[in-house]
Amino acid sequence: MTDSSLKTQGKRHIILFCLMTGAFWFSQYAYIPQLTKYASQIGASMQTIGLISGAYGLSQVLLRVPLGLYSDYIGKRKIFVLTGVSMTVVSPLLVLLAPSPETLIVARFFSGVAAATWVNITVMFSEYFKSSESTKAIGIINSTNRFGQLTAFIVGGIVVAAFSVRAAFALSVAMGAVALVIAFKLKETGVKDARKATFRFKDILQLYKNRRLVSVSLLGLLSQLITFSTVYSFTPLLATELGAESFHLNLFNILFMLPQILFAALAGTVIRDRFGEKATLSAGFALVTVSCILTPFLNHYVQLFPVMFISGIGNSLSFPLLMGIAIKDVELAYKSSAMGFYQSVYAIGMTIGPILIGMVSGRFGLTAGFMAVGSIGLVALVAIHMPAAGISGKQSPSAKA
Template sequence: MSSFAEDMGASYRMIGMITGAYGLSQTILRIPLGIVSDVFNKRKIFVVLGLFTAIFSALIVFILPSPYTLLGGRFLAGVAAATWVNFTVMFSGYYKPSESTKAIGIINSANMIGQFTAVLLAGILSLYLGVRHIFLLSTIVGLMGFLLSFFIPKEDAIDRKPFKVSDLLIIVKNIDILHICFLGILSQFITFATIFGFTPIVASKLGANSFELGLLTTFFNLPQILFSALAGIVFVKYFGSKNTLLIGFGLNTVLCILTPFVPNLYLLYLVQIISGIGRAMTFPMLMGLVIRNVEPNLRTTTMGFYQAIYGVGMILGPVLLGVIGDKFGLMTGFITTGLLGILAIISILAVGIKD
């Protein structure tokens, strides 16, 4: 997408804004979505509406492709993605509270299967028909998801304490939740500044065509299909949550700094594979940990709060790397972004994570 925007004349700053718009709408909506969902104890309706919005976000770019419709489309895509709060909490409700990291790992693996298939098909499609038709593919698949969402069974009524807006203070005052939110910001900052932001620009400068740019994201997503589930089931058991997070952030930090120095496309693919493993060891883990010890009536709000807060990283990552890239070059931007991973590691060692 970043190379598509660049081809349409967008500056690095505009590319950063396009990528950041996805996180902006999520940051605005995720807490309200979590609160409303908990107040009415409903989640299915948000899944349905989210898929409908996803259709529209892709359709406008296909019909009127420009940096500005891409900006608007990404904002709407973020609106759709904000309902991931409801997806994850609904799914984790099928498991015991102590198995939240397992549940989140499984649903994130399913999510990665979707992303892996999407970028693989999109790479092939763009090679023969052009990048614009990727948005048509997204529209069609979004419509399929929208129709399937009506077959989700109704949620069972749960006897629990009614949610009060004042309960949000309980979340805000919880140091463990705030620490996980901080780590979530740093994780998303690195990811959206690099693979979902400017790593494709690095690949383009190494001579990647549209199909090879699709492979770039494919190699990033592929290991996450397996490792997202492994992190929540196997790694937690043998290494503990803290060590799993340290390894994951360590991998992402080193590889982010190395990205602009990679001499050829094949090594860049390898970097993305290992980066995908690192993300799979951090991101699903944090999502599971943030609701692990939370009461049922606060789980969607807590997840909404967490996902809204980590949206800050989705906004600032690509925007700041874009600004730094315009002024000092992409190499400086990648190194600066990678240093934030060191901040995450220091934070985990200083504050700790309960296993």
């Protein structure tokens, strides 16, 4: 096979992978803007809503490290990708068949199982690129991720307005099936034998002692804690109290996601190269934190539109960059293990964040809940600039060369 045909084959697999990823995240997010409102309508309390949202992160905390380790050990990625995509069909199907607060907890746990395989998805995709291009690969796959979510919010909103919230769950099942069909066509890179030969469990302990991996993972935890406590859990409830309808809830999420399609790809390349990792992360966390603190003081849902857009910019500057940094200098044999560790740690934030704000809001009100989460963003801003974090500043031209 000629070099040009190999290059064409590579592009084809990248395109297929992006299509699968978009459909995967479409399925995961088609009903999300309506989830907490729907849970409340079928009888869930504030605390139960926190558990429903937290269940999504819990399964990821439990599974992401084992999935990464075992994937590296057997030298395969695709089987895990197929398993994860299958769960995007199972999760919403459960809600359709037996809607209840308890079913929502179980369904979101299975949805988290699907999301746990994101570790295998991102690493499999990054292996289509050179090791030095890991942040570029992560930027591309994250942009595809965000595009799938954005499309889900738009189409899901139309479906809910035309039919019902249950129709959004049916749409989720359908798109999960599409993703599964495409996933079967994906190709692994063919380096599994070399990867398996060099994999040693004793080296994993040294990997997990890597200061930068640990610090970046903790920052990812704080980032996801803020996002899943607010945007994907209690901001929709606050918006409803301010008079927002189902259409507005989807529009909020669209505005949150829209800047991420552009900035997710740029944060790990152009913006990072221009301003450095530390400044880029600081700007991202600052925007997210300010948005979080402002939210409970708004007195009309229309004011949430610019706040959600600004929060989306902040998230896109920080989160994809953290993911790229996590595996940037890790050997091929251990990339899934490193990514599994990173994603498992940040999933803790996805779990405890909604539960935390649910407990605080249930006792002291939503304003207190948002302020508690906003204070965590301030902690992250301080942590970025601590030497122990290992986050690099702007490089000089000579250092880049």
